[in-house]
Amino acid sequence: MYFNPNCFSQEAFGTLGNFAREGLVGPGLVNLDLALLKSTKIRENVNLQFRAEFFNFLNHTNLSYPTSTIFTGTPSPTAVLGRATTAGQIINYASPSREIQLGLKLIF
Secondary structure (H helix, E strand, C coil): CCCCHHHCCCCCCCCCCCCCCCCCCCCCCCCCCEEEEEEEECCCCCEEEEEEEEECCCCCCCECCCCCCCEECCCCCCCCCEECCCCCCCCCECCCCCEEEEEEEEEC
């Protein structure tokens, strides 16, 4: 649980709640990409380039925003909305884990 959904109550039908817009802040994002290049001259007009690219080099786990839907159902004057089962939980990642890409390029 990133936040406690039990701290929120259902407002009366037709009224607005008092929670601020953008009131919840999600976890931070840490990302470092790195690229290494090595060019080698084979002939006068032919070069070979080796590339190594690392995405999310530190392999930091970046979590997405928590589920912000707290109540489920259709509001009406007589309806009592149910509590969402994933309210306040983080169920996705914001970015993938470390990815490494290698390549050779022949330039002529």
